[in-house]
Amino acid sequence: MDLLEIESLGVAFPLRRKSVQAIDGLSLTIAAGEVVGVIGESGAGKSTVGRAIINLIDAPGYVSGGRISFQGRDLLKLGETERNAVRGHKVGYIFQNPLTSLNPVLSIGQQMIETIVRLRGLSIAEARKEAIGLLERVQIPNPAERLEQFPHQLSGGQRQRVVIAIAICGNPALLIADEPTTALDVTIQASILALIKELCVERNIGCLLITHDMGVIATMADRVYVMLNGRLVEQGTAQQVISSPREPYTKRLISAIPPLSRRLHRLSAPSLVSANPSGDLQKAMDYLQGGKKAERKASQEPVVEVRNLCKTFMRKSSFLSKPAPPFHALSDISFVVNEGETVGIVGESGSGKSTIGRIMLGLLKPTSGTILYQGVDVNAPASARDAMRRRLDMQIIFQDPSSSLDPRMQIGRSIAMGMKIHGLVKSNAEREAIVRGLLERVGLPPNAAECYPHQFSGGQLQRISIARALATRPRFIFCDEPTSALDVSFQAQVLNLLKDLQDEHGLTLLFVSHDLAVIRQMCDRIIVMERGRMQEIGGNDQIFHDPQSPYTQELLRAMPTVDRVLSSLT
Secondary structure (H helix, E strand, O other), X not given: OOOEEXXXXXXXXXXXXXXXXXXXXXXXXXXXXXXXXXXXXXXXOHHHHHHHHOOOOOOOOEXXXXXXXXXXXXXXXXXXXXXXXXXXXOEEEXXXXXXXXXXXXOOHHHHHHHHHHHHHOOOHHHHHHHHHHHHHHOOOOXXXXXXXXXXXXXXXXXXXXXXXXXXXXXXXXXXEEEOOOOOOOHHHHHHHHHHHHHHHHHOOOEEEEEXXXXXXXXXXXXXXXXXXXXXXXXXXXXXXXXXXXXXXXXXXXXXXXXXXXXXXXXXXXXXXXXXXXXXXXXXXXXXXXXXXXXXXXXXXXXXXXXXXXXXXXXXOOOOOOOOOOOEEEEEEEEEEEEOOOEEEEEEOOOOXXXXXXXXXXXXXXXXXXXXXXXXXXXXXXXXXXXXXXXXXXXXXXXXXXXXXXXXXXXXXXXXXXXXXXXXXXXXXXXXHHHHHHHHHHOOOOHHHHHOOHHHOOHHHHHHHHHHHHHXXXXXXXXXXXXXXXXXXXXXXXXXXXXXXXXXXXXXXXXXXXXXXHHHHHHOOEEEEEEXXXXXXXXXXXXXXXXXXXXXXXXXXXXXXXXXXXXXXXX
16 A cells, blocks of 8 residues: 555635646555655646645645545544644645744754644753754764754755655654755755655655756656646656656757756757747847947956955854854855856855855945955945946846845836936836846846745746846846756756856856756856855866866765666666
């Protein structure tokens, strides 16, 4: 008998005039000790399947039909008390966003110890010891110290590992992992995936792995279900689906995966630009050109120079504890980004990647060293005019677009704000036309300007963030993990869009990512960071074919890729 059996599951969300079927007639099974993957684009219904199992469908959504049998019992027929007994104790859940799934006002220790006491009946002392052991198991450094900290004091990768530790603390029979490695760098990702696989084998746990990362599926899953618009379109073993997909949709997903073995001019993805562009799009393109013809060809003229950059953070200590040692986020970093070039920065969480960008944009002050933009120190401009020019010329695409957009402001106003504040476009009508054109350029309808952030998917929000960054006609854009939360097809579209915009407008990009395959496709030169220090810098082919640093070699070995699965089959 299967551990979990879902038969003809339906989940509906009622709207004002009709209901939307988020899940429509889905059937799947999971055996004890088996890892089953569910893949598909954003909105396919992957996460809804996991939430339906533990009865966490957001209201007013509801299960409209079908059966969910777990260990021989139909979960849909259980009362609330019985369902609560299953949740956590029998079924563990690793949520996609660790920051929203952890209580911000309780320490990590309070949250873990309370859960262990409730699920396993241990004393507080025993639960604390067990919590330390679980944090060690998921490779959290200084676990006893981390128990006293709050979620905001941990990095994104550390928070995700805490969520995994909480999910397994009840010794569940089934583990639902909803994008468990989205926020993790490649080495930690590899260790977490190995841990999940080890738990499944060691404790005979079944695992439902929900992810958009085909490399993770290739590495982890025994069987795979492919979903599109709430329906099952293909299923089979992981090797079969990846190496010989039958359905056109699955083939499209596979072809959109950025390869690690070679650099492509463009990834396989449909264009975001309509075949019949509007007049607003032409206005936006003319505005971005600024009357000058752009040249993509990288020159040897530096746009940004980083010289001996250091950044140290002083740690706060409590009244009774010893003074905490300072944290050296950056140590003697020097490099140049030339005009029209894309330079990538890779490294683990805490290596200093985003800190470089924040200092570059004036959001942080360096402890020592300088960053020059066109020869002017960004933290000590000679005049207000220099400071204004830098604000216009240097923009950022944030990792999490939903938190970087004002939820109470319409998208059109958010995009137009920079143009209005800096007086780049005087007429309201012209500004609105350019905003509509920018939205069209990133593949969104003009009426999106009247909508709010919550009305868009993650991929759409990231494209909106790109449109907003372009609105001040920048020469340099800092891309901070711009595709980390996107599925492979949206990721391919966003990467192609950035390349097209660079060709059209001569943009210079500094591209931060923990995904080496994305860095491979996007960057001319690559900087490898570890614990605030530069381990290696080199050209694209050199880094990927002849890495000199042992750390770079370790990163490449740890990266889960479809390339390796396919090569192992030939």
